[in-house]
Amino acid sequence: MSQFNVLMGKELRESWRSFKILWIPLVFILLGVSDPILNYYLMDILKAVGEMPEGFQMVMPELSPADILAASTGQFQSIGLIVLIATFVGTISRERQNGTATLLYVRPISHMALFLSKWLVACLVAVISVIAGYAASLYYTVLLYGPVQWDQFIGMLATYLLWICLIMAVTVAMSAAFKTVIAATLTIIMVIGGTIFESLIGSFLSISPWKLPSSALSLLSDYYDRTNFILNLSLSTGLLIFFIVLGIFMCQRNASTTEI
């Protein structure tokens, strides 16, 4: 346990001194506020930017608070995920490649403590970022579009946080299993590729690993289909455990590939 604390302390120090724990939440806040503001002022902005042709009339759909939170989620799902994956995909592999891991691995460390410290700190940064991003989005959404039910919002947030912890488990596990470049490629294909795949043909599937974000959003409105919510939640939890176990195993197996 004390060893886990030492490794955890090291990771926390690293994310503080490299400003990770500061700049990533700031990026998520920016992503979170951009949609409520841009959508609200879209007409004004269009008018200010260019002359509209005579008689041009744009029909703006009436947006609900849930639609705006969904749009912010879309931002987190693209730029947000790429930032998080790019930041943490080297967390184990880079230490092996640049040789800093060598002096850790020659000590009697547990690879479980090592992996968990890496994953938990990645989760901490990701969770703070997502909460900050949604809080910012929510603030402007309530201000400009109307109230959101608290219990629904919390349910949505909690579900999305499970998703983000799953993504971090995949990212860190890939980092444990491969070199940084390969790990990054595989994680992007699995997560971003999967998300695109889901958006294209997801409506034909009742459960899939990439359904969790839409499951989360379904909690915000009574119009969405919620039938497979529990099933998707269980699938993601199972995958989360799978990737943690895989990551620990890969940490152990690849310890000898560290640069001496």
Place this chain on the structure above:
Amino acid sequence: MGELQAVPWALIAPLLLIQLILMVVALIDLSRIHATNGPKWLWAIIIIIGNLLGSIVYFIIGRKQS
């Protein structure tokens, strides 16, 4: 001038402020870090001109990690 006044500054200001903070954080990190991938002055320009994206790109690939 009327158009400028029409801009809802009270709403936009926090957005600009956060961008500014992010930029400052990136610049502080750049000034303290020992080495970057590529020349430091280039990263300073990227951070200042590149706004949100400039700072993100600096943090992800500009920092030399070891």
Place this chain on the structure above:
Amino acid sequence: MTLISVSDLTKTFGNQTVVDHISFSIESNTSTALIGPNGAGKTTTLSMLTGLLSQTSGSIKMDGVKDMRSVIGFLPQYPKFFSWLSALEYTEMAAKLSGVEAKQARLQSQKILEYVGLGSALHKKTETFSGGMKQRLGIAQALVHKPKLLLLDEPVSALDPVGRREIMNLLKEIQNETTILYSTHILNDAEEMTDQLLFLRGGKLVEKGSLNEVRARFEEPRIKIKFSSQEQALQFASQAELHCNVEGETVFVEIDHDQPTMQQLLNRLANSNFSIESIEKVTANLEEIFMKVVGSHESV
């Protein structure tokens, strides 16, 4: 007392055998030099001893120790530290990871950093360190948990002459308190600090023993005769009917261990008109022994 015994240690990568059935043991409080040219398998051997690599076959045994990693200190040839930690933070973390209790870890870290000469750089980030300072920090982190066996991979090869001298002196001091196994391809270093020599070549252990033992085994005593002129030297060499090497005015005569040859040589010189400046017996240095050890297995 034997600290560690290694028997038939072998490592193969694919169909390439990098370390080939090597066996040796190390006594407590001695220092052992692992000598060999680049690619001889020194680093691979050390990696197996640290537990970073697992051996293909053979065994590494330390009496009464379950997890050897807890009693070993390791310094790689190019130690890499986390650039965002200070020397003290790094050493403290290293001590704690090896199971030293928190308060003690702080104390031992400060003490060892002072000892290796980094007392004034305790709170400096490691990214600002020079090569010599990094090597000192490397030694500090390898010693901080008071290991029974210190493994050093080419501890001075990457340093400039001043840094090398400083680190060698430091190691000689440490030598009195702990057991050291270090690899090197620089023979002067080995000659300076060693109780046991292990010659590694092509993954095989080709020679082992103390410096004197090895020296005696490979000694081919030579007589160095300096004549007053080169003509004399050449003239002597052509008449001598012995194995001679001429270098300017100097002739090196290879002689056997049996005394008659030596006697004959002296007699011949005494009865001749050669004008001789000096005669001396030359003993081989480690470099020459090394070339012989390596050379004698060239055909293998």
